Amino acid sequence: MMERYLIKVLGRVQGVGFRYFAQSLAGTYSITGTVKNCEDATVRIEAQGEEKxxxxxxxxxxxxxxxxxxxxxxxxxxxxxxxxKSFKIVY
Known part of the structure; x- marks a missing residue:
């Protein structure tokens, strides 16, 4: 069953290639959505795919x-x- 999550990631996640890391993983697991750096030093992901x-x-x-x-x-x-159709990095 298709699900979609809004995900906030906290930690050392900006300036370290996290968005590209997330995009690569999304391709591995057939996930669509977006990933974006936020002004509060977190990263916001919208991810959609099969629950597993x-x-x-x-x-x-x-x-x-x-x-x-x-x-x-x-x-x-x-x-x-x-x-x-895809997982995109939002700037």
Whole structure:
């Protein structure tokens, strides 16, 4: 079943390639949506996909990588978006 989440990611997530990291993971798990840096030093993600893939995506986001250090993730379900085909970085 398709789900969509609004996700706020806190930690060392700006200036470390996080948006590209998220975009790469989204491709791996067939996730569509957007990722954007916010003025409060967090990152905002809208992610849509099959629930099991979203769970895997979120687990990988939470792990981060050698540059990214995620301290917390706040996710809430939001309505799905029709006709969305890709995962984009928003500037």
């Amino acid at each position: 893939n979203l769970n895997k995506f979120l687990a990988e986001i939470r792990k981060g990588n050698r540059f990214v250090k995620v301290e917390d993730i706040v996710a809430k379900k939001i309505p799905t978006a029709d006709n969305e």
